Amino acid sequence: MGSPASSGQSNPGIESYRCAQCGAQLVYQPGSTQLECPYCGHTTPIAPPATTVDEIPLAFSDKSRLNLELEKDRVIHCNSCAAEFSVAADEVTQSCPFCGSNVVVEAEPIHRITPNGLLPFSFRESKGREFLLKWLGSRFWAPNNLKAQALKHGRLDGMYIPYWTYDSDTTTSYTGMRGDHYWETESYTDSQGNSRTRQVRRTAWSFASGTVFVEFDDVLVLGSDSVSDKFGQRLSNWDLEALVPYETQYLVGFHTLRYSRDLERCWSTAQQFMQPEIDSSIRYDIGGDDQRITTKNTAYNDNSFKHILLPVFAGSYRYGKKNYNFLVNGRSGEVQGEAPISFWKVLIAVVLALIVIGTAVYFYQESEQGQGSSSSQSVEVLPF
C-alpha cells in the first residue's frame, strides 16, 4: 500500500467510539456534528475536518494512488443476496437489511478503496418515516388504506450507500449529417381527377464534421448491486457541495454498505451517462433543422474520481401479499420507491373513461346524421 494523498486513511474503526461516562457505544446524532450516548445522553463533538474532499486522479495502472486500505470494521455478508455492510463491534446482526434473509455471516476484511467523502444524515429515522408516509399519501393510484398498512408492517434502516463520482474533460470528434428543411411545390391529381398543387416539406442533407468539448463534474454512479438502480440512481437531490471528508464518527449507529461495483466498472457506466450530453452538444454544433450522428470518438482527459457515502433510509413495507421497496434520501427527504395500485381505483377510472368516450362517440354520430348526406357534395377544395 502506498501513501494516498487524500484524507481518511487514519480513521479508526467504528467500534472505538465509546461514551466517556458509561462506556457504551456512541451513535452519530443526525443533523448535528456530535456523537450521542443512547444510554446516558452524554454527547461528544466531532472535531471539525482538517482536510477537504479532494478529487483523486483516475489511474487504474497505479493502484498505490487509489486509497486502498484493509478494512477495520466488522463486515457482515448476506448469503442470500450478497449484500455486505459494516456493523458495530458488539452489534448482533440476525438478518439482512436488504432481503430479510437470516443467513448472514462475518466477512473477511479485504483491501478496498476507502471513501474520501460523505454526506452525514440530516434527520433521524422518525423523520424519514414521516417523509415516507407523506409520499405514500401522495400516490394517487394507491389504495386508501395503504398508509395504515405500511405503518404497521413497514421497516426503515438508516444506511450509507457507496457511490462513485467522476470528473472528465471530454473531446469528441464526430462526423454526421446536417438536415435543412425547405418547401417544395408538388403537383398531384385529386379524387375528382383535377390536377392541383401542394406544399411539401423536404430536407436537404449535407455532410458535417467537427469537434466538441464537454466538461463533466461529479457524474454520480451507484456503487452497489444491493440497491436497485431504479431507485438508487434516481435519487438525485444530493447537495454534493456539502460533502465532508470521510470520518467514521458519522457512521456509528448506521450500517454502511460496501461497494460491490468497483471503480473501473462504474467508470464505464459514467461514460455512458455522459453520452446524451455529448450527443446534444454535437447536434448543436452541426446546427440546421435536423441532425444525424454517423461516427464519434471521445477522448476522456484529466479524469478524476471520488468515492463517497450517501445517507439513505432503505426499507420495505408489506401490502397484501407483496413487499414494496423504497429509499428515502437522508438529506432532502426525497423518496423513490414503489407503491401498490388499487384495483378498484383503476377500475372506476376505466369505467369513467369508457363513459366519456362512449358519450363523445354518440354525440359525434348524432351530429353526423343531423347534417345529412347532402353535405358531402358541397365540400370544395380550392386549388392552391
Ligand SMILES: [Zn+2]
Ligand atoms: Zn453513556
Ligand SMILES: [Zn+2]
Ligand atoms: Zn440479503
